Amino acid sequence: MMNKSANRLHFLDAIRSFAILMMLQGHFVHALLGTEYRDNDNAIYSIWSYLRGMTAPTFFTITGFIFTFLLLKNKMTGLQNPRVLKGIRRAVKVIFWGYLLRLSFFAISRGTLNPSFFYVDVLQCIGTSLLLLIGVYLLFYRKDKDWFQRIVLCLGILIFILQPMYGKCILEFLPKTIANYFTNRNGSIFTLFPWFGYVCFGSFMGTVFLKYKEQAQFYLYAKVVLMSIGVLLVYFSSDILMILYRFTDVIVFKSVAYNNFLFIRLGNVCILFAVFLMLKNYFSDGITTKIGGNTLSIYIVHFFVLYGSWFGLGLNRFFHRQLTPLQTFVGAILFVFCVCVIVLSYYRNEDQIKSKVNDFKNRILTVIPDSFLIEINDILQKVKKLRYIKR
Structure with missing residues (x-):
């Protein structure tokens, strides 16, 4: 990614590491802490x-930041930019895992799909947001980077401002699978709007960092500006929106001001970025980089351990809202530690594990009679011929 200055990459990985660790403990506590x-x-x-409420905004913002930074850093443009196809593949992979994790084998055994399979969660939302961001890039790359920068900033502001309008939509005319990306009335946890707005703001920040990162004192100014914007959004954005309402009589400004969670959370993210920028010299190619570079794998493992995924046999099934604060505190630490160890240990020994899996496959194949394999191959060839004839 940023190969000229290691620290400039590592502070981003540190933010991503912070976000995934906050997500792990947040999900654990939310699922298992006793109701009382x-x-x-x-x-x-x-x-x-x-603090838990900062996790998702941080994740979406850093996603837009890193993707845009790497996308525009490449000198090639349009579909010739390898980051475009790589981003599409990554987005599709993330969406695929989002649905796969919600699959219930018990429902499949009954010849159906569980209703929660169609809910849109964070992975589907992130994947779709990346596809949208790539689409915006492909529409405007022929102009210049400043055009793209302005468009994503305007999109982010527009998405946040219009939230009271589209937030009430039910979209009954759409199939539920599609509608779930735009409304949470059917059970979706995350929807494309307003969360794509954070991706747009992150994308805007990525363009600014890419444009000015080589200038002297940029990181000093970035800390001050991000901290100032963060404080402004957290403490004064509602007042600013009310002033805009009084001057324009546009009711949507008042509606946003009365339920101003989007701009306040964006302020939290800006403050968090400023803090990590202050500490950027302390981050190196260590554990934070490894955790930050494997967030998808960590999410997948945590989903299996905590929620059980395909079989529903996770910690949540046995301890749902039953733990005391002390048990939850200790359990959250162990949970975060174990999930990270599982993922990092796998990647440390990935080649050996794959080698053993291949050896196991080969042993199985040696046990199976050759005549049986030949028969299976004949059946497959016949199926291929039938498909060709039908075409």
Whole structure:
């Protein structure tokens, strides 16, 4: 990625590592902490709940940032840019895993699909957001990078401002599989809007960093600007929206101001970026890079361990909202540690594991009689011929 300055890459990986670790502990606590301990008047629980709310905005923002940075850093443009096809493949892979993790083998055994299979979760939303971002790039790359920069910034603002309007849509005229990307009325956890807005803001930040990163004192200015914007959004964005409403009489400004979670969370993300920029010299090619580079694998493993995925036999099935605060605290630490160890150990020994799997396959094949394999091959050839004849 950023090969000229290791630190400039590592602070991004550190943010991504922070986000995935926050997600792991957040899901664990949310799923297993006893109901009687979920008290918003409790300072510790209230702080934890607020910090947990930063995870998804951070993830979507950093996704847009990193993808755009790598996309525009390449000198080739349009479909000739290898990052375009790589991004499409990555997006499709993420969407695929989003659906696969929600598949229930028990439902399949009954000849049906579980309703939750069609819910849109974070992976489908991130994957679709990447495809949209690539589409925006392909539409405007012929102009210049400044055009793309302006478009993604305007899109992000527009998506946030119009949230009260599209947030109420039910979209009954669309098939539920499609509608689930735009409304949570059917059970979706994440929807394309407003979350694509964070990807757009992250994309805008990526273009700014790419444009000015070589200039002297840029990182100093970036810290100050991000911190200032973050404080402004967190503490004053609602007032600014109300001022816009009074000057324009556009009711949507007032609606956003009264439920201003999007701009406030964006402010949280800006402050978080500023903090990690301040610490960027302390990050190196170590554990944060490894965790930040394997977020999809970590998400997949955590989903199996916590929710059980295909068979539903995860921790949530046995301890759903039953743990005490102490048990939850210790359990969350162990959960985060174990999931990361599983993923990082696999990639450390990936070649050996694949070699053993191939050896196991070969041993199985040696046990199976050659006549049986020949018969299976004949059947497959006949099926291919039938398909060709039908065509």
